[in-house]
Amino acid sequence: MTRRTQSPGLALITAIVAIFMLTPMVLSTTAALVNNYSQGLASGLTLRWLEQVISVYGQTVVWSIAIAVACVIGNILIGVPAAYALARNPSRWAKTFEEILTLPVAVPGLATGLALILAYGTLRDFRQSYSFILVGHMIFTLPFLVRTVTAAFQRPDLVAMDEAAKTLGANFRQRFLGILVPAVLPAIAAGSLMVFTLSIGEFNLTWMLHTPLTRTLPVGLADSYASMRLEVGSAYTLVFFIVVLPMLWLLQWCTHLLEKKYAN
């Protein structure tokens, strides 16, 4: 309380910024719940736009989550060993490899998507399945996990733990799965959270890779904005919030818990 009285100017600026940022969110979600946006609340509240979204686009929500989860699992399986290899390899090649790995973050998603289509578009079953989108998401999100976990593996205490396990007679598999991976679990969780978040909201790349039968939530969102009533589009946004926010909070909470547990 004393703080507020000490700097009223700062409090005012904070309030203005907060209102400026929250207004679009509030307007967008209320638009989803009114009968007619142009008449505003006077037209009455309804859930029918939400129902319409769920019946038309419900599948995209399920697939988006499935792809994000698969993306996290796939990236852990590929990314954690890759991170270890990069952390323990001081050569120039390793540095170059890490830079190449990071490229898809800088290159526009559309370009990555086009490259994937050029290379693998002729494999029809692959091209028309959700795994094509999954591959795109993994290419885009892998560097976020690899970077975080590589940094963790490079910590001097991790190097010492690895050496300690060696002197105690542990082979590589025992050290990697029994000591190193558990020790970098907070980093893996933080990286996974990043991967999940990026995959759920990814549009650029997915728009290039999708087919009429393989659509994710953001692609469906674009479709609804372009072809449906404004209220339906807004309802879709609301669905996104309702589904994704609790999942993100849960993941964040897990990450935080792990970090606390392993804090040195």
Add this chain to the structure above:
Amino acid sequence: MQTSAVSVNIQAAAKTYADGTRGLLPTNLTIEPAEIMALLGPSGCGKTTLLRIIAGLETVDKGGCIRFDDRDVTSLPVEKRQVGMVFQHYALFPHLSVAANIGYGLKVRGVDQTRQRKVVGDLLDLVQLQEHAHKRPTDLSGGQRQRVALARAVAAEPKVLLLDEPLTALDAKLKESLRDELGQLLRRLSITAVYVTHDQKEAMAIADRMAVMQSGQIVQLGKPEALYRQPTHPFVAAFLGRVNRITRSPEQTAQGVLSFDTFSMPVPVSHGSILMVRPEHLSIQPPHLPGAPGVVSTRVFLGDKVQLTVSLPNQPPVLVDCHGDVPWQVGDSVSIAIDPSNLLPFGESL
């Protein structure tokens, strides 16, 4: 615990790093069974490199050879070398309990559960951490962590125990009390041990013999007392304690004397022109008695003793340790008696 300790024999072990720096010059060292050998020296002297070579964490340059008893272990990877190592910051596994940390070496070697429990229980008793068995390492104090690290290192009955500055991570006061405790523990284990430290007091308190290292090589090897009293190299003299340097002119050296103005004493020609003497080996007396004439320039009271700095004619000032009750104050004229037998003889090796 250990029934038959092994000897460690190091021959022509050298280490050149990828960038060409030489971490260790070709070194020979033999450590007797159940002996505690300290590798002592300033940072960058090669002591840790030598320790890591014995462990197998560093490969040795071609031509070097490491033997445990008669067995050549030079090309044996660290996992199979059967060494136990205590790391500088302990490197305990944070996600495992104290008991699981200690038992890790047994578990990965496939020792059966009953035996694991027995050994871990015995070690918890030995290091007095029974009631902490199920805690995480992060919940322990520094001294307790250090004991867990030691118990973990010896659990699988290694042939050689290697300790890399195991007390460095502790604060000064705790360090002193744990130093003696660790020394006793190591003797009770009767295992061949190599102890790396940059702290000469720690090395003297714990080791049977010590190797003083400088610039990648062993300068002198021997029992702590012998090294302190009869250093063969000025670096060893200075590293193990404080020393005063007294220089004499070529004429004095040739005549076999050491002179201060009017006072002159015989010092053999073979002692060379630079003489070293420890502060506790100088005694201070009233100015009319025969000795080097000087003036007290600083006086530091340390409780049980007083440390005086005395200016001498044509010499850098010397440090003198005296009893706590000496009357001399700053500005007093005094005379310093030097027993020639206390001068550390280095000849012309300087």
